[in-house]
Amino acid sequence: MKKKLRVSGEQHNITLLQLDANFFYERAIRSLDRFHYDKALKYFQKAVDYEPNNPINYCNMAGVLSEIGKYGESNHILQKVINEIDPDMTECHFYMANNFANMEFFEEAERELLHYLQEDEEGHFLEEAEEMIEFLQYELERPTPLTKVKARAGMYEHIRARELLEEGKFLEAIRMLESITEENPDFLAARNNLALAYYYVGMSAEAKRAIEAVLEQEPDNLHALCNLAIFYHYEGNQEKLKSLTAVLTKLDPFYQEHLFKLATTMGILxxxxxxxxxxxxxxxxxxxxxxxxxxxxxxxxxxxxxxxxxxxxxxxxxxxxxxxxxxxxxxxxxxxxxxxxxxxxxxxxxxxxxxxxxxxxxxxxxxxxxxxxxxxxxxxxxxxxxxxxxxxxxxLKAIYDLEPCYNDEVEGMLKQFLLQQDEDDYLKRIVMYTLRSMGMKDAFEVVLGGKLLKVDAQRVPTLESSHLTDCDPLWEQVAELALTRTAKRYNAIWQHDMITLWINFLSKGYMTASKLTKIEAWAAALEYLTAKLYNKPITYHEASVRYSTSITTISKRVKEIDAVLGIKGKLKEAPWYMGSRK
Known part of the structure; x- marks a missing residue:
């Protein structure tokens, strides 16, 4: 504004100050450059007075307050911007997150930061926000519950959906991928993974449609072509698979991701x-x-x-x-x-x-x-x-499934194992029973308890058998009968534990038990209890038929063994309670 003023009778041209928001904004910036924060704050307040509906002026005030450590006042102004001036100014949430973090209010900082990432479309502070997430995870000692980053247009959600696919959580992945593709129809990678997710849950028609949607937009999309080939392979559609495979085998992608996809597809095919x-x-x-x-x-x-x-x-x-x-x-x-x-x-x-x-x-x-x-x-x-x-x-797992792979080389390796000083005696006994069950007849050497023994393959020593030298020799006949009747149905580990149970019973309770007669009933009782310990289905009737003895007699023998060893109270435990394995 220019006016002509008359001073002392003379006419002069005077330029008056244009006092508006821009004027005070410029003064505030100069004050900031000189680190005069008090003046800068006053000038920004004047700018707000001139333009009370301009959110930028308020944010400038909040910035100065944050700079001088008045984080609470800064957040009060930022909250006013969001609530009253411009609710779409989502960067205010990022500023507030910084203020809360500086006050060490980490839960509140996380809340505002998540709001920013989930609502801000531009992502001007995306890198800074991701750095702050790492900081907050460290301070809060837990992962940040972030489910969406709007500025990445579905990229973050897509990464999470791929993780769900790898974890086998297909329905969760489908829901997330459907949402991504609805909001971002051109996100072809998400459509490809949606096709896979559909296929994994048996929704073949939906999987095909998802692939076709990709190929309509991009006929040479390698991921879609590979997925289609895999579908043809599992469907047995050899005619279409042959022509598509001929195309794929000629490709040599440049990018590693494409190269890996093609390599794994060729492996499946x-x-x-x-x-x-x-x-x-x-x-x-x-x-x-x-x-x-x-x-x-x-x-x-x-x-x-x-x-x-x-x-x-x-x-x-x-x-x-x-x-x-x-x-x-x-x-x-x-x-x-x-x-x-x-x-x-x-x-x-x-x-x-x-x-x-x-x-x-x-x-x-x-x-x-x-x-x-x-x-x-x-x-x-x-x-x-x-x-x-x-x-x-x-x-133990290897011994359990030994029979299909048994040969002379395996036998030689197991014999060498029996001679190793520092190996488990229990494992050695299992190996000896295994060699016996595989039909080995010749005697062999074994180190048990630190002593070198020569063992008859048909009479394998068991736990604490030395305690039984004064017992009725019929105890061995019971063991032999139980081993013979279970030879085709029990593996070497189960058989060993069955005989261990028998030895423990005889060692602890033989003198109080009834006389050792009717070996069939004792053998049946051993099998019955061992089956129960391993959750193998068995009834007294089955045992009576198998051993040609009565149900009543078997039941009595079971009760006698249980009275000494207390097996019924241990049926829910692992079957290794029967003594030391060394």
Missing amino acids: REHAAAFRHFQRLTKQGEAKKDPCISHFAAIAACNIGRLELAEKYWLMTRSMDEQSPLPDFFLTLLKHMQKEQHIPASMSYSYFSSVEEQMDAWELQARERGIELDPLYKRAYLFWAFADSSREGK
């Missing part, structure tokens, strides 16, 4: 040469070359095409990257048996579990689903690995 080529490329690229799973998959593919020397190379590589996992050593043991027996199991599956036992269980399940017996080579490799590197429980 049993195109192992193509799978090996892609996994081999991945072992040489970026982060993938540090991933033990990749080198393991390369080894599996190498086995499937008969390149055992390359399989060894990649399993050694896996072991160097995953020193804590027992899997590489197990697979190297398996590889030695392949080379020794000149036999490779048909189409080894591409999987990498956290334990050898999980890997064995997965193979067993796959074999059952195909209606076949698991290749004995797997069980033999597990046996040798378990007796070399596994725990006591691992060795």
Whole structure:
């Protein structure tokens, strides 16, 4: 505004100050540059007075208050902006989260930060917010319950949905992926994973429609093509699968994610040469070359095409990257048996579990689903690995399923195990019973209790048997009868525990029990109690028929054994109560 003023009779042109919000804003900024916070605060207040509906002016005031440590006053102004001036100014929640964090009100800071991430579309402070999340997780000692980041347009939710798929929580993943694709129709990765989720729960028609929706927008989408090929494979649609596989085998993707997807798809389709080529490329690229799973998959593919020397190379590589996992050593043991027996199991599956036992269980399940017996080579490799590197429980598991893989090499290894000084005497007794049940006739040597013994394969020593030298020799006939009648139905571990139960009873209660007559009834009682301990279904009637004796007599013998050992009170426990295993 310019006015002509008359001073002392003379005319002068004077420019008057334009006192508005911009004027006081500029003065406030200059004061901030000079660290004059009090003046800056006053000038920002004047700017608010001139433009009371401008949220920026309020935020500037809140910023100065935060700078001088008045976090509560700052939050009061920010709350006013959200409640009264501009509810869509979501960055105020981020500012408030910072103020609460500075006051060490971490729960409140988390609340405001989540509000910001879930509501802010622009994401100007996204990186800073993610850093604050890590800080709050540390302070609160728990994960932040974040379910959505609006500025990432479904990316965060998609990551969580993929985690749900990996955890087997398919219905939760479907709900999340459906929401993502509704809000972001062009999010093709989410549509591909939605197709997989549908397929996992048996919704084949919905899975196909999801894939078709992707291919309509992007006909060359590799993930969709791979998923479609997998669906054709499991449906047995060989005609469509053949033409699609011909296309896929010619591809050599550039990006690691695409390369991994194609490699795993080729493995599922049993195109192992193509799978090996892609996994081999991945072992040489970026982060993938540090991933033990990749080198393991390369080894599996190498086995499937008969390149055992390359399989060894990649399993050694896996072991160097995953020193804590027992899997590489197990697979190297398996590889030695392949080379020794000149036999490779048909189409080894591409999987990498956290334990050898999980890997064995997965193979067993796959074999059952195909209606076949698991290749004995797997069980033999597990046996040798378990007796070399596994725990006591691992060795017991290997013995439990010994029969399908038993041969001369296995027998020789078990005999060597019996001579080891530092091994468990209980395990040795189990091994001796196993050798007997496998039909071995020759005597062998064993170290028990630190002493070298020569053992008749038909008369295996049991726990505390030395206590029974003065007992009626019929006790051995009871044991022999029980072992004979259970030979085809009980494994070596169960048989050993049955005889251990018998020895403990005789050692503790023989002098108070009835005379040792009717060995059939005693043997039937032993089997009955052992079956109960292992939750194996049995009735007195079954036992009476099997041992040709009366139900009443068996029942009496069961009660006599129970009176000494108190077995009924322990039926819910593990069956290892019968004494020391050493």
